[in-house]
Amino acid sequence: MKKAILLVSILLLFGNLPAQKIIYELPPKVTDYLSKYLSEKESAVEDSTLSIYLEKINGLYHLEVIEASFSKRITETIISNTARFVKVKDVYLPLVTEEDILFANFGETPPRKEGGPKGRVQILLIIDYFLIVKEIFTNSQNEKNSFIHVSAAPV
Amino acid sequence: MVVLLVLTNHLTAQNHLEYAFPEKVMNEINKYVNKQLSNNPKQTFYALLRSKNQNNEYTIYISEYTSGSNEKEDFLIANTNRLIHLDALKVPVILSEDFNFVAHGYGKRGDKTVPIRLHIICEGFYIRFSKTGKVIETGW
Numbered sequence: 001m002k003k004a005i006l007l008v009s010i011l012l013l014f015g016n017l018p019a020q021k022i023i024y025e026l027p028p029k030v031t032d033y034l035s036k037y038l039s040e041k042e043s044a045v046e047d048s049t050l051s052i053y054l055e056k057i058n059g060l061y062h063l064e065v066i067e068a069s070f071s072k073r074i075t076e077t078i079i080s081n082t083a084r085f086v087k088v089k090d091v092y093l094p095l096v097t098e099e100d101i102l103f104a105n106f107g108e109t110p111p112r113k114e115g116g117p118k119g120r121v122q123i124l125l126i127i128d129y130f131l132i133v134k135e136i137f138t139n140s141q142n143e144k145n146s147f148i149h150v151s152a153a154p155v
Numbered sequence: 156m157v158v159l160l161v162l163t164n165h166l167t168a169q170n171h172l173e174y175a176f177p178e179k180v181m182n183e184i185n186k187y188v189n190k191q192l193s194n195n196p197k198q199t200f201y202a203l204l205r206s207k208n209q210n211n212e213y214t215i216y217i218s219e220y221t222s223g224s225n226e227k228e229d230f231l232i233a234n235t236n237r238l239i240h241l242d243a244l245k246v247p248v249i250l251s252e253d254f255n256f257v258a259h260g261y262g263k264r265g266d267k268t269v270p271i272r273l274h275i276i277c278e279g280f281y282i283r284f285s286k287t288g289k290v291i292e293t294g295w
Contacts, residue, residue, distance in 0.1 A: 020234045022235065022257055023257065077172065084253075102234065102286065103174040
């Protein structure tokens with residue numbers, strides 16, 4: 001009986017291993033830019049404080065490297081649970097998408113008036129505040145079609 | 156028995172990223188899923204969320220799903236960690252970016268090694284909606 005319980009336990013454990021990572025591989029030129037940038041941010045990479053924010057605007061992808069510590073809500077709700085990571089050479093940065101910011105459940109707000117419906121906590125992302133590097137690109141693997149722009153980097 | 160209880164607690168403690176779409180969108184999804192479940196109570200589903208179009212509108216597709224039909228799609232659905240809580244069940248949400256950027260192995264194009272991508276096939280019931288929650292269109 002004990003052996004049977006142990007076997008069932010092992011099967012349950014292996015049948016429900018924590019989710020695997022979903023790895024994003026961006027076009028080579030974008031990865032090269034990111035790699036060059038990250039090589040100058042060794043301590044931040046080692047401390048795992050960087051994440052990548054991705055948004056599609058008018059058919060082009062906008063990418064920002066962000067400090068993971070800038071928002072506790074985003075860190076706890078999205079970054080801790082993202083399951084998606086962007087591969088930059090040997091580094092894997094957690095991914096936050098525009099859809100995550102817009103649709104993630106950050107909790108409820110009290111009703112505006114007694115008996116009214118509860119509201120949703122929504123996060124307004126102001127990119128410029130924590131912008132480090134910005135790249136704009138298509139998802140094409142063809143480098144000729146992959147337009148990249150690197151902007152100034154405050155923070 | 157203790158081992159089993161510990162395992163159960165551990166597994167139920169795993170966190171997910173829960174999406175909450177605007178109320179009218181959730182109502183449409185619930186209406187569709189409940190109808191499908193009334194025909195087949197064991198039916199499972201997944202949702203595909205397309206990033207916004209040039210009019211800043213989002214589209215979510217609800218597809219009926221049977222695990223084992225497509226290994227690569229199974230991988231995304233099993234590991235997405237994003238879900239919506241419906242009236243009757245939880246539905247995993249995958250993103251259109253998954254199809255553009257996840258490499259499912261590598262192949263050769265000329266001398267170059269290139270990642271193998273999945274082609275996005277949007278099928279099933281869909282809802283197109285604005286950021287403010289206005290339902291623009293529903294259909295198949």
